[in-house]
Every structure is written in C-alpha cells, then in structure tokens.
Amino acid sequence: MSVIEIDGLTKQFGDVVAVDDLSLSVEGGEVFGFLGPNGAGKSTTINAMLDFTKPSSGAVRVFGRDTRRESVAVRQRSGLLLEGYGAYPRLTGREHVQHAIDTKDADDDPDALLDRVGLDEAARERRAGGYSKGMRQRMAIAVALVGDPDLLVLDEPSTGLDPNGARMLREVVTEEADRGATVFFSSHILEQVEAVADRIGILLDGRLAAVGEVEELRDELGAGATLSVWLSAVPDELLAEMRAVEGVREVTARHGRVEVDCDGRGETKLRVLNAAADAGLFEDFAVREASLSDVFSKYTEGDASEGIDGDASGLAAGDASNRDDGGSATPMEGDA
Amino acid sequence: MSWTDVYLRDLTSVYRSRTGTAVTAIVALVTVVAVGLFALAADVAAIAAVGALLTVGAIAALVFLGDPAQIAGVVVTFTVLAVALTLALADPRTAGVGPDMELAVMSVGSGLSFVLPLVGLVGSYAALVGERETGSVRFLLGLPNSRDDAFLGKFCSRATVVLVPLVVCLVLTGGIVAFTFQNGSFVGMVGLAAVSIPYALLFVGIGLTASAYADNSNRAVAVVIAVYAMLRAGWPAIQFVLMQSVEQQYPRPEWFFWVGRLNPLNAYVKLTTLFADFEYGHPLVTAPSESVTSAATGYPFAAVVLLVWTVLAPVAGVLYFRNRDLL
Numbered sequence: 001m002s003v004i005e006i007d008g009l010t011k012q013f014g015d016v017v018a019v020d021d022l023s024l025s026v027e028g029g030e031v032f033g034f035l036g037p038n039g040a041g042k043s044t045t046i047n048a049m050l051d052f053t054k055p056s057s058g059a060v061r062v063f064g065r066d067t068r069r070e071s072v073a074v075r076q077r078s079g080l081l082l083e084g085y086g087a088y089p090r091l092t093g094r095e096h097v098q099h100a101i102d103t104k105d106a107d108d109d110p111d112a113l114l115d116r117v118g119l120d121e122a123a124r125e126r127r128a129g130g131y132s133k134g135m136r137q138r139m140a141i142a143v144a145l146v147g148d149p150d151l152l153v154l155d156e157p158s159t160g161l162d163p164n165g166a167r168m169l170r171e172v173v174t175e176e177a178d179r180g181a182t183v184f185f186s187s188h189i190l191e192q193v194e195a196v197a198d199r200i201g202i203l204l205d206g207r208l209a210a211v212g213e214v215e216e217l218r219d220e221l222g223a224g225a226t227l228s229v230w231l232s233a234v235p236d237e238l239l240a241e242m243r244a245v246e247g248v249r250e251v252t253a254r255h256g257r258v259e260v261d262c263d264g265r266g267e268t269k270l271r272v273l274n275a276a277a278d279a280g281l282f283e284d285f286a287v288r289e290a291s292l293s294d295v296f297s298k299y300t301e302g303d304a305s306e307g308i309d310g311d312a313s314g315l316a317a318g319d320a321s322n323r324d325d326g327g328s329a330t331p332m333e334g335d336a
Numbered sequence: 337m338s339w340t341d342v343y344l345r346d347l348t349s350v351y352r353s354r355t356g357t358a359v360t361a362i363v364a365l366v367t368v369v370a371v372g373l374f375a376l377a378a379d380v381a382a383i384a385a386v387g388a389l390l391t392v393g394a395i396a397a398l399v400f401l402g403d404p405a406q407i408a409g410v411v412v413t414f415t416v417l418a419v420a421l422t423l424a425l426a427d428p429r430t431a432g433v434g435p436d437m438e439l440a441v442m443s444v445g446s447g448l449s450f451v452l453p454l455v456g457l458v459g460s461y462a463a464l465v466g467e468r469e470t471g472s473v474r475f476l477l478g479l480p481n482s483r484d485d486a487f488l489g490k491f492c493s494r495a496t497v498v499l500v501p502l503v504v505c506l507v508l509t510g511g512i513v514a515f516t517f518q519n520g521s522f523v524g525m526v527g528l529a530a531v532s533i534p535y536a537l538l539f540v541g542i543g544l545t546a547s548a549y550a551d552n553s554n555r556a557v558a559v560v561i562a563v564y565a566m567l568r569a570g571w572p573a574i575q576f577v578l579m580q581s582v583e584q585q586y587p588r589p590e591w592f593f594w595v596g597r598l599n600p601l602n603a604y605v606k607l608t609t610l611f612a613d614f615e616y617g618h619p620l621v622t623a624p625s626e627s628v629t630s631a632a633t634g635y636p637f638a639a640v641v642l643l644v645w646t647v648l649a650p651v652a653g654v655l656y657f658r659n660r661d662l663l
Binding site: 043047050051052053054071072073075076080082084085086087088089090091095096099100102103104127143 | 338341342345348349352353467470471472473474475477478479480481482659661662663
C-alpha cells in the first residue's frame with residue numbers, strides 16, 4: 001500500500017512555479033530518497049504533504065488521508081525533521097522532546113531518545129537557544145522519533161551534523177526502516193541518499209526528472225565516476241592510451257594528476273590503472289563516484305563532462321541553466 | 337487536549353523571556369503602585385513628580401535589561417524609592433484624609449485604558465508570525481496540533497500573561513482603596529477588574545490576529561500600530577470631520593454618540609464609570625448633554641460593544657489562519 005501518494009501537485013508562488021504537476025508514490029516500509037538541487041521544489045513538496053502550504057492544484061494523500069482536511073491525523077503518525085526548523089530558544093532539549101511526547105500522547109522516555117541521537121546529558125538541560133546547529137539537529141531527530149512514527153519525513157537532515165552525527169543519522173534511518181517505518185529522505189547530496197535509500201526520485205525545476213532504484217538510476221544516467229590517478233610523469237602517449245579505453249569519456253591532466261571521467265564500471269577503472277602501471281608511472285589513485293552535480297549537469301546540459309570541475313560550481317551551473325531553460329525543454333528529453 | 341500542550345509550552349517560553357515580567361511591571365505600576373501613592377499623599381503635585389521618577393526607572397528597566405529578574409529588581413527598587421519620596425514630599429496637612437474613590441477609579445481606569453492595549457498588543461503580535469520567522473512553527477504544526485489548537489493555545493497563554501497580573505494587581509488595589517480611601521470600595525475594584533478583562537482580551541485578540549495575518553513581524557507591528565492609531569486617533573478624527581457639516585457644535589447631536597460609542601476604547605471607559613460617582617463625567621469620553629437620551633450612551637450598549645469587539649477580533653484571526661500558507 002502506498003504511504004505517500006502525490007497526485008498532480010502544482011504549487012505556484014506568484015509567477016514562479018515551485019512544483020509543477022508532480023506525481024509520485026512511496027510504498028510502505030521503503031526508504032525513499034528525494035533528490036534535487038536547492039530551489040528544485042523539495043521543501044515545497046514536503047510543505048504541501050504536511051499542510052504548511054496549500055497546493056495550487058493536485059492533492060497529496062498520506063496513509064490514504066487527504067493532507068488538507070486530515071492533516072492532524074497524518075502528523076499524529078509521522079515524525080518530522082524539516083529544513084529551516086527552529087527550536088524554542090528558552091526550552092531545554094529535554095523539554096522539547098517531552099513536549100512532543102505530551103502532544104502525541106506517546107509514552108517514550110525523553111532520555112532514551114536523546115541517548116539514541118547522542119545529545120549528551122549536560123546539553124539536554126541547557127536551553128536550545130545556546131545550541132550549535134549540530135546539537136539542534138540531534139535534538140530535532142529525537143523529536144522526530146517520538147511515538148514510533150509510521151512515517152519519517154527528513155528534509156536535508158544532515159545539515160549541520162558532523163561525521164559522527166551523519167553516521168548516527170544513517171543508523172537511525174536504517175533502524176527505523178527495519179522497524180517497518182517508511183522514510184522520506186530529501187537531500188541535495190546523492191552520497192547521503194544512496195547510502196540509505198531503496199529508491200530515489202530526482203526533482204528538477206519542480207518536476208520529477210527520474211525515479212527508480214539507486215543502481216538503476218546510476219546506470220541509466222550514465223553518471224559514472226571520476227578516477228584520479230597520480231603519476232610520476234604525464235606523457236601524452238599514456239593519456240591517449242587512457243582515452244582509448246572503452247568506457248572512458250574524457251581525460252584531463254593537471255599538476256601530475258590525471259582526471260579520468262568514465263562510466264563507473266570496475267573493468268574500465270582497472271584498465272586505466274593498468275595502463276598507468278604498465279607505463280611504470282603509477283603512484284596513487286582515488287575514485288569519486290558521480291555526485292549529484294554531475295547528474296544534474298548531465299540532465300540540464302546534456303553533457304556530463306562540463307560539470308565536473310567541482311561540486312559547488314557544478315551545482316550552481318546546473319541550477320543556473322535550469323532557470324535559463326525556462327522549463328521549455330525537459331531534461332529527460334535532452335538526455336534521450 | 338492538544339491546545340493545552342501548546343498553551344503550557346508557550347506560557348513557559350513567555351515567562352522565561354522578559355515579556356511576562358514586563359507586562360506584570362507595567363500593570364502593577366498603573367494600578368497598585370499608583371493608587372498606593374495616592375493613598376500616601378493626596379496632593380497631585382507630589383505624585384506627579386514621583387510618577388515621573390518611577391516612569392524613568394521602569395522605562396530604563398524595560399528597554400535596557402533583558403533578564404526578567406533584573407527588570408523585576410529595577411522596578412521594585414524604583415517603587416520603594418517612589419514610596420519614600422512620596423512620604424517625604426507629602427503635605428502633612430492632608431495626612432489622615434484619604435482621597436476619594438472617584439480618583440482611584442478614574443486614575444486606574446484611565447491608566448488601564450492606555451496600558452492594556454499596549455501590553456496586550458506587545459504581548460501577542462509576535463506569537464504566530466515569530467514562530468514562522470524562527471522556524472519553530474515546523475515544531476508547533478509538525479506535531480499533531482491543528483491550526484485552531486495553535487491559535488487557541490497561543491491566545492490563552494498570551495491572555496494569561498496579561499490577565500493574571502491584571503486581576504492580582506486590581507485585587508491588591510482594592511485592598512488599598514478599601515482601607516485608605518474615602519468611601520473606598522473593594523467590590524468596586526473587583527468590578528473594574530471584571531470590565532478590564534474583556535478589554536485586555538480584545539487587544540490580545542487584535543495582536544494575535546495581526547500575527548496570524550502578517551508575513552513578518554515588522555508587518556505585524558505595523559498592523560497593530562495602525563489598528564491602535566485608528567481606534568485612538570482616527571475614530572475621534574472622523575467624528576470631528578463629520579461634525580464640520582453641523583452648524584451648531586454644542587450640544588453634540590445624537591448620531592455623534594452612536595458613532596463614538598461604537599469605539600471599544602470609549603465603551604471600556606464608559607464601563608469603568610460604573611464603579612464610582614463621576615460628578616462631572618469622565619475626562620476621556622464626551623459627556624452627553626441632558627437633551628441626549630440615546631441608548632448609545634448607556635451601560636448596556638457599552639457592554640455589548642466591548643464584548644462584540646472582543647469576540648470578533650480573535651475569530652477573524654483564526655478564520656484567516658486556518659486557510660493560509662504558512663511556509
């Protein structure tokens with residue numbers, strides 16, 4: 001049974017179409033990754049799902065209930081960690097969790113939940129106004145877990161978390177999924193989503209550009225990987241040899257390092273490395289899986305090679321070109 | 337009950353901020369402290385000097401201090417100073433002759449007619465829009481609270497913040513009046529509290545409705561100031577503009593009172609005059625001449641006007657809040 005059913009959701013703010021005729025369903029018990037760059041409409045979709053915002057047209061049903069008319073019933077069974085979430089500055093961490101327990105008529109122990117997210121004893125007794133972003137995020141995760149929700153909605157949940165916090169978050173998501181909860185996880189960072197998600201949907205410019213299982217998408221998009229190889233010298237013949245390897249799209253040399261953009265198959269990477277080793281020049285290597293920026297630029301520019309200069313600039317470029325398109329050409333068409 | 341969770345949570349936050357203390361301090365100054373000073377010295381000149389000192393202290397505390405305990409400390413200190421100074425300045429010939437009940441009702445009633453809108457509006461204008469600005473609305477309405485729960489819980493908590501000090505202070509004032517004023521009546525002060533409650537709720541309601549309507553707190557402040565200015569200044573201005581077309585200015589015609597007494601500020605002042613003999617009428621409302629016998633100038637009309645305003649203000653807010661976009 002579908003836990004979330006989004007049916008033709010459109011949301012306009014004045015002239016801006018934030019979400020454009022989006023239809024999507026998330027099945028019970030799955031971890032769904034909702035990917036998209038900033039401004040793609042992820043948070044607007046989530047806001048419509050929780051009745052913070054009214055759809056211009058279309059409808060969202062959660063647990064089979066209309067989210068406009070039966071929003072309280074939906075939220076009774078949901079745990080939320082929303083982007084732009086603010087704490088009450090004069091309440092302590094424990095008071096926040098206790099308040100959520102009281103409101104939901106749950107019987108959780110606030111300390112057990114705070115243990116689980118790793119907010120230490122001293123911090124719980126302090127007012128949230130003095131919390132760091134990471135502490136606030138941990139507290140918010142504890143609040144989301146109150147009452148063993150059937151649906152967890154996490155919007156950019158790793159914002160402000162350190163690596164330990166990010167690991168805790170992954171564990172929590174996995175544990176909740178094992179318990180049987182459905183998890184709706186939105187992020188602009190592919191690595192985070194693919195570490196936990198069963199299925200991924202990519203939102204661009206308010207439209208669902210692609211949806212499917214992680215592997216399926218990666219192959220379909222041909223986003224591939226970037227292989228960095230450090231060499232003692234960089235002869236042109238070796239670069240030519242690498243370019244000739246099947247599955248390699250582009251090779252660029254920079255300061256004794258060669259960046260090889262390839263399809264991401266192990267076979268391809270091994271051949272490239274072998275070429276370097278055979279030439280006797282191999283020193284070290286590193287692999288970077290396709291980041292979302294690569295995927296986005298692939299969608300929006302129809303060429304994966306242009307967006308690989310760096311995550312930030314790639315994202316910005318992807319974003320900008322999205323706007324320039326004005327939505328006239330859908331990315332899917334460009335790719336096909 | 338979900339709104340009670342909102343209520344308790346919000347009340348905790350307000351009392352940990354300076355708002356609760358500030359409201360208590362302001363209400364106490366215009367009731368207990370003012371009447372207490374009158375009891376110590378009936379001559380108005382001494383009171384005026386002391387009142388100025390007290391005002392400076394209170395404003396300093398409210399503007400410059402952020403901590404509730406510090407505000408309370410400064411206000412209490414200045415009150416003690418004011419009492420000492422009043423005793424020192426008071427004309428010994430007036431000692432033992434208590435002031436009249438009319439003075440108590442007029443000063444407290446007039447004071448509250450200015451101060452209750454202030455504390456009611458300041459205490460509530462940010463209640464909803466502030467949560468949208470800080471993002472805690474995602475907490476408030478991410479939990480299974482309906483929007484009605486959120487509005488009602490906030491209304492009750494902000495009302496508590498104003499009404500508890502108001503009632504406590506007026507009961508204390510009643511004690512002072514009963515013991516030291518000529519024909520002073522404890523029951524009269526309780527009655528004054530009874531008509532002040534809907535008046536205070538009206539401005540909590542207006543502030544909360546502004547908060548539900550506005551998209552940021554600056555806008556909410558603008559709405560609140562506009563509404564207050566309309567009631568305080570705009571309304572009489574309209575009355576006087578309309579009077580320009582009338583040849584004979586006095587006595588005021590009957591319609592003048594039908595327009596004027598629809599204003600909740602006037603309705604409140606009218607109701608406060610129930611609790612003492614006002615020989616020459618109340619200085620804040622136009623007294624009708626003998627020839628005007630309209631229902632508009634009566635107590636029942638004032639009571640109905642005040643109650644209708646008090647109910648409509650928050651209802652308008654909750655109806656708007658139900659259907660608006662929050663994010």
